[in-house]
Amino acid sequence: QSIQWYPGHMAKTKRKIEQDLKLVDAVAELVDARVPVSSRNPLLATLIENKPRIILLNKSDMADAAETARWIAAYKQEGAWALAVDCKSGKGVNGFVPLVREALKDRIAQWEAKGMAGRAIRIMVVGIPNVGKSSLINKLTRGGKAEVEDRPGVTRQNRWFRVGKGMDLLDTPGVLWPKFEDPIAGERLAFTGAVRDDILDVEWLAMRLLELLAAEYPQVLRQRYKFEELPQPLEGAALLELVGRKRGMLVSGGEVDTLRAATMLLDEFRAGKLGRITLEKAGR
Ligand code: G4P
Structure with a gap:
């Protein structure tokens, strides 16, 4: 990855995420199951605030299964929804849509009460570079990339994809910066190859x-x-x-x-x- 983060770039990404958040019902955040702390963006939790959060522990094929199960329990305790996935093989990915529906079941019930039962659920996918966002979208759309045009917020940068029945995914190129200001996190991300190691x-x-x-x-x-x-x-x-x-x-x-x-x-x-x-x- 050749992305260079500098303060102006980070501020711009933050503003874009704040805008994009208004377009979605929930956020799906990908983390690396081998380093779930270091692979999270330090600001994201505060930006998301009241939206339901679905944490996908990706690359779970390379992580310790018992530890991944403990992480899932811990996230649930703090009020998030969590799922272990392997977006390379696709293992676990079919649990995503049902989990999103569960996370949003109160909203869906409200829509039904208002006669908006057909309203598509809108989800934003976020994560640091290399965590597997493209792989996830690819699996969810079965490589078909069914692009949706008639959605608010469609810009040259933002693209919506239809995922199964009644769910649209916002793919935003505004990738998040990792916790690189923390040397321990930087080191762990370098172990996984998520940050360039030509400087290390x-x-x-x-x-x-x-x-x-x-x-x-x-x-x-x-x-x-x-x-x-x-x-x-x-x-x-x-x-x-x-x-x-x-x-x-x-x-x-x-x-x-x-x-x-x-x-x-x-x-x-x-x-x-x-x-x-x-x-x-x-x-x-
Ligand atoms: P990004 O959009 O978030 O930047 O990530 P992307 O999907 O491009 O994935 C980055 C790398 O991680 C890719 O490897 C991808 O295959 C791999 N990857 C994604 N999800 C998983 C997973 O669950 N398990 C494993 N083992 N690998 C995963 P690459 O070396 O860049 O490409 P390639 O090996 O697919 O050719």
């Missing part, structure tokens, strides 16, 4: 990820990289060295090619090859 040190990033994995998912290191024992203390440089050694990534003289090992580790994590991992736990 790949070896440092891999070492930080290994420290997290050694503490929370040691079995992953045992299985994927055949660690017999974890080096003590659990320190990034030693962990990275061991990963490289186990994979035979040596340079002449028998030293480990740590850059190559780091790049491989990050690629494998981003592709979900290390197993199902959640780096941010509900309630912690």
